[in-house]
Amino acid sequence: MKRALKVLKWAALVVVVVLVGLQFVRPARTNPAVDQSQTIHARQQVNPQVAAILDRSCQDCHSNTTRWPWYSNVAPVSWFVIDHVNHARSHMNLSEWGSLDNRKASKKLEEICEEVQDGEMPLESYTYIHWSAKLSLDDVKTLCEWTTAERARIASR
Numbered sequence: 001m002k003r004a005l006k007v008l009k010w011a012a013l014v015v016v017v018v019l020v021g022l023q024f025v026r027p028a029r030t031n032p033a034v035d036q037s038q039t040i041h042a043r044q045q046v047n048p049q050v051a052a053i054l055d056r057s058c059q060d061c062h063s064n065t066t067r068w069p070w071y072s073n074v075a076p077v078s079w080f081v082i083d084h085v086n087h088a089r090s091h092m093n094l095s096e097w098g099s100l101d102n103r104k105a106s107k108k109l110e111e112i113c114e115e116v117q118d119g120e121m122p123l124e125s126y127t128y129i130h131w132s133a134k135l136s137l138d139d140v141k142t143l144c145e146w147t148t149a150e151r152a153r154i155a156s157r
């Protein structure tokens with residue numbers, strides 16, 4: 001019994017030392033400067049309803065205005081969070097929408113509707129913690145009607 005306790009104590013110590021050690025590996029959390037003339041809000045017609053959904057459910061990953069949660073400071077969780085954001089931005093960045101030509105913007109809009117209709121976005125690991133980011137069926141409908149309208153507008157340019 002005494003021996004088991006001793007082993008347990010050592011094991012706990014090792015876990016603590018490893019967790020502390022992990023904290024020294026700190027990938028950068030960035031929020032690059034936003035040029036307001038390049039955002040999706042400047043480039044597409046975003047009504048307040050759609051803006052609210054994008055803000056609530058997408059912008060933490062798909063923009064340069066991420067609200068970094070406290071646990072994004074704590075390894076190893078921070079590694080996953082930072083990696084998700086970097087990955088998400090590289091696929092679609094609402095703060096840098098202006099870098100897309102008409103064809104690409106139209107394609108991204110189409111993908112937005114597809115991703116939310118399939119329930120792929122926002123990521124489940126995110127809505128698990130951010131309940132309010134979950135999309136209702138109405139939200140999905142609002143987004144898809146908007147992307148359809150915006151794609152038509154792009155096509156008529």
Ligand code: HEC
Nearest residue numbers: 057058061084087088091092111112115116121122123126
């Ligand atoms: C927790 C972070 C996170 C949130 C929140 C999030 N996404 Fe994503 N999104 C990602 C990641 C990461 C990818 C990269 C592809 C992958 O790993 O699945 C991605 C990919 C995408 C893509 C594919 C782009 C491409 O070029 O293939 C679209 C479209 C998209 N997301 C739309 C949205 C929309 C719309 C919302 C809000 C309703 C949203 N996402 C919320 C993390 C997120």
